Amino acid sequence: MSGKTDLIKLYSGKILALAADIPHAERLGTAQASVKKRSPLCGSMVTVDLDLKDGVISAFGQDVKACALGQASASVVGGAILGTTPEQLLSARDQLRALLKGNGVVPDSPFQGFEVFLPASAYKNRHASILLSIEAACEAIDLIQA
Secondary structure, three states, X not given: OHHHHHHHHHOOHHHHHHHHOOOOOOOOOOOOEEEEEEOOOOOOEEXXXXXXXXXXXXXXXXXXXXXHHHHHXXXXXXXXXXXXXXXXXXXXXXXXXXXXXXXXXXXXXXXXXXXXXXXXXXXXXXXXXXXXXXXXXXXXXXXXXX
């Protein structure tokens, strides 16, 4: 019964609330970079559009077709990303990866909303979906800076 209880904790009310209200959930008309990522395990998919101006993320849009965890993660990204630097975004991605592996801390502000995924470290098969939006955004930064 413990495993079932842990899984119920994973899909907390906070996760479900985030999944129901994803900021910037529309693609940009034009973007400096667009990246589409898919989780091979569950089929969740995210397409991210991103613009950089004066060293900060100035525009962001995303099309999210994902499970509740992928949607909740996209919500955290969408709510925090505008006005951040590429370095802040890359750091948040690395901190989230470490958090999911069970050996990290909650990502720095403004990405501290990823705290809701602390219980997810025990569910490795869900990590790819949680990482979709932030990894797509980081890849878009790489494309712009290349």
